[in-house]
Amino acid sequence: MAQVVVVTSGKGGVGKTTTTAALGAALAQTGQRVAVVDFDVGLRNLDLVLGAERRVVYDLIYVSQGNVKLSQALIRDKRLETLYLLAASQTRDKDALTDEGVAKVMGELRESFDWIICDSPAGIERGATLAMRHADIAVVVTNPEVSSVRDSDRIVGLLDAKTDMAARGERMEKHLLLTRYDPVRAGRGDMLNVDDVIDILSLPLLGIIPESEEVLRASNLGAPVTISNTKSAPARAYSDAAQRLMGEDVPMVFPSDRSGLFGKLFGRRAA
Amino acid sequence: MAAAAPQPSAATPPPSRSFKFHGRTFLAFVLKPEMPIGRWIDEADSWLSRSPGFFSAKPVVVDVSRLLLTKGKLAKLIADLGSRGIRVMGLLGADPAWVDADLPPVLTPGRAMEPETSRETCEAPAPVKPASSSLVIDSHVRSGQTLFHDGDLTIIGSVSSGAEIVATGSIHIYGALRGRVLAGADGNTAAHIFCRRLAGELVAIDGYYRMAEDFPSDLLEEPAHVSLEDGVLTIKALD
Numbered sequence: 001m002a003q004v005v006v007v008t009s010g011k012g013g014v015g016k017t018t019t020t021a022a023l024g025a026a027l028a029q030t031g032q033r034v035a036v037v038d039f040d041v042g043l044r045n046l047d048l049v050l051g052a053e054r055r056v057v058y059d060l061i062y063v064s065q066g067n068v069k070l071s072q073a074l075i076r077d078k079r080l081e082t083l084y085l086l087a088a089s090q091t092r093d094k095d096a097l098t099d100e101g102v103a104k105v106m107g108e109l110r111e112s113f114d115w116i117i118c119d120s121p122a123g124i125e126r127g128a129t130l131a132m133r134h135a136d137i138a139v140v141v142t143n144p145e146v147s148s149v150r151d152s153d154r155i156v157g158l159l160d161a162k163t164d165m166a167a168r169g170e171r172m173e174k175h176l177l178l179t180r181y182d183p184v185r186a187g188r189g190d191m192l193n194v195d196d197v198i199d200i201l202s203l204p205l206l207g208i209i210p211e212s213e214e215v216l217r218a219s220n221l222g223a224p225v226t227i228s229n230t231k232s233a234p235a236r237a238y239s240d241a242a243q244r245l246m247g248e249d250v251p252m253v254f255p256s257d258r259s260g261l262f263g264k265l266f267g268r269r270a271a
Numbered sequence: 272m273a274a275a276a277p278q279p280s281a282a283t284p285p286p287s288r289s290f291k292f293h294g295r296t297f298l299a300f301v302l303k304p305e306m307p308i309g310r311w312i313d314e315a316d317s318w319l320s321r322s323p324g325f326f327s328a329k330p331v332v333v334d335v336s337r338l339l340l341t342k343g344k345l346a347k348l349i350a351d352l353g354s355r356g357i358r359v360m361g362l363l364g365a366d367p368a369w370v371d372a373d374l375p376p377v378l379t380p381g382r383a384m385e386p387e388t389s390r391e392t393c394e395a396p397a398p399v400k401p402a403s404s405s406l407v408i409d410s411h412v413r414s415g416q417t418l419f420h421d422g423d424l425t426i427i428g429s430v431s432s433g434a435e436i437v438a439t440g441s442i443h444i445y446g447a448l449r450g451r452v453l454a455g456a457d458g459n460t461a462a463h464i465f466c467r468r469l470a471g472e473l474v475a476i477d478g479y480y481r482m483a484e485d486f487p488s489d490l491l492e493e494p495a496h497v498s499l500e501d502g503v504l505t506i507k508a509l510d
Contacts, residue, residue, distance in 0.1 A: 124415075150414050153431045157413030200449070202411055202429065 002110040005117045005245070006135035008159075010151030012122030014143045015179040018215055020119035021049040021224035022235070023139070026242035028083035029226065032114040035074065037086040037105075039131035040121040041097060044088035050077060051222025052085050059089040063108075064101030070108045079227055084113070094127040106134040124154060129162050136165065137245070138174045139206060144181055144192040149200050152176075156201065175206035177241060182211040183255045194254065207241030209234050210255040299330040299360065304348065306338060312351055319355060326357040332378060336364025346373055411446065412436055419456075432472060441465070448474070448495075460499050465509060469495035479504040 007020045017040075024036040037060060038046035047053045058073035063086070070086075077083035086105075089096070109116045120131035132138065138159050142152040156174060165172045178197060185191045198205060209215075214232040218225040226235045226242075233255070240250045304311045319325065333352070335345060349359050361378040362370075370377055404422040412418055412426060414433030424438035429446030435453070436442060441463045442454045448466035455462030455477040462476050469490050472483050476499045487506055494509035 150432055153414035154433065156411075157416045157434075160410075160413070161416075199447075200429075200431070 002113055003115055003137055004106060004110070004135045005115060005137045005139055006120055006132045006159075007117060007139045007141060008120040008128060008132055008155050009122065009141040009148070010124060010128075010155040011143075011148045014141050014148050015209070015215075016122070016141050017045045017049055017119050018219060018225070019139065019141050019177060019179065019209075019238070020046060020117050022226045022238040023242050023245065024083055024115070024117045025077075025080060025224035026226040026239045027115050027117075027246070028077070028080040029239075030242070030246070031082060032246075033082045033084075033112070034115045034117065035084045035086060035109050035113045036117045036119065037109070038088035038119050039097075039127055040119060041088045041092055041094040041127060042090065043121065044090050046119050047075075047085060047087045048222060049219050049224065050083075050085050052077070052087070053222070056087040059087045060105065061089045061092050061096045061101075064097060064105050066101075066104075070105065079223070094121070094125075094130075097127070097130055099130065099133065102130050103134060124158060128155075129158065132159055132163050134164055135159075135172065138172055139177050139245075140174060140201070140203060141177050141179055142197060142201065143179060144186060144194070144197055146192065149192065149197055152201060156203065174203050175245070176201055176203035177206045177209065179209040180211045181208050181255055205252065206244055207237050208252070208255060209237045209241075299332045300326065301332045301334050301363065302352075302357075303334045304338060308338070308340075308344070308348060315352075315355065326355075330360045331357050332361045332363055333359050333375075334363040342366075342369040342374075345369065349374060405440075406438075412450065414450070429468075430471070438462075451475075453480075454497075455499070462499075464497035465495075466497075467494050468492055469506070474504070474506070476504060481506065 005023075007016050007023070009016050020036050024034045028034040036046060036050070038044050039060070040046070041061065047056050052075050055075050058068045060073070062068045063070050063073045073086055075085045075087065077085065086109075106116065118131045118135065121127040140152050140155060142148050159172050159174060160166050163172055176198065178194060181194070182191060186193045194205070194208060210233050212232065212234045214229055215225050215234050218228040221228055225232065226238050229235055230239070237253065240253065243250045333349070340348070345365065352359055359375050361375045363378055365374070365377050367377050405425065406420045406422060407425045407427065408418065409427050411428035412430045412434040414431040416434050418424070418436040420438045422438065423440035423442070424436060425443040425445070426436065427445045430436055430444055430448050430450040430452060432449040434450035436450070437453045437456050439455065439457045439459055439462075442452055442465070444452070444464075444466040447468035448471040450471060451473040452464055452471055453475040454464045458477055460477045464474055464476065469486060470492055471486075474481055474497045476497065479499055479502070481504050490506055490508055496507050496509040498505055498507075
């Protein structure tokens, strides 16, 4: 059965788009059929991170308004044949997205994919609420700093209030993905540590993505980090997170401040 | 206050300290009679016939600022009202020079308020306030969420930074208190706040509040009990 995942955070610049691309690619690498959908209408980026910016003909808005068929707008990744992109429009504004239009697109995507990963825009306005509306699972992307944590907390409140699942009286499955984690700075107290963030947000931990130049390099190459350098620390952390999303019990790796980022293995598991 | 105060002589004991006074505001009904007075009195009579005794034992102020009256006519108006069971405790807009023992004192204009009970007659039973209920929230209160409850409120979870919970009764938080928590919101000085971890932005009981920087530093991140003691908001360890 198809799972709709929303990647959301409230705050901008914490790594939603990077995470959407990396998780989408990691899931597709296991043979799952994956569609990544950019909801950031007017500020689309997911096509760049996936290296598909020159191949966007039709976008989410065309499909949601019924102007083209879904299959015409989906862009298949050149490296992973089970990974598809539905881009956002760069020229329209987010009011062009309607609730009914998005519901229609999501319904069609559910018929042909195992995973639909929605990249939410920052903020708590219309674009963000539309991206989360139809989700079954939320991945809350948070940086280890107080403003990001508070914004994530706000988003968690909205996930329990403004989604279809909440309207049905169900509680959405939510996961915390800690990104840009720098163990050295956390050790010095310049950043919140993992326990602080989990304590405040009270969400099960999906993964900890270490701060790494690999992520920036991958974005500039137009490839998700899980494709560009599968051996890198962030790529492995994303692949582990994808496995956990699929329900597998993968031991949590805590980035340590040793020279090897994966030097320390704690006995903790993803909840 | 023209009378000269008696000079204390050496024989009289020093004045006791029991004579004190302080200012206080009260709620009163304001009647605004209109010219001609005779017709207004007739209308008042017909209104009073439907709600007899409505004004009895209630504080009433008469606003005469829109009337052209002499002192004699004003005294008659007050007497007419008195004969209908309306005792006038003060005047608005009257010439202060008129005031003597026969007329009520002149008040300075107060703040207008919606009369909440203007449609009730005195026979109607006073509205019985529903017994306040208890509410238990079995989750976290997230940043940006606000919660109001008329009664006691229990949160089995944390109250996040940026969240606000308000209750007319006491508030119990079985997680961390990181947001703003206001108990006794409608004047209940007996309300309390309890939390397992004090890390809040603000706690308040009946409008008396303390900000995070005024919290006792030894109680931060500790179980705490907030109460109002003699008008002072007190935060103690919860043992």
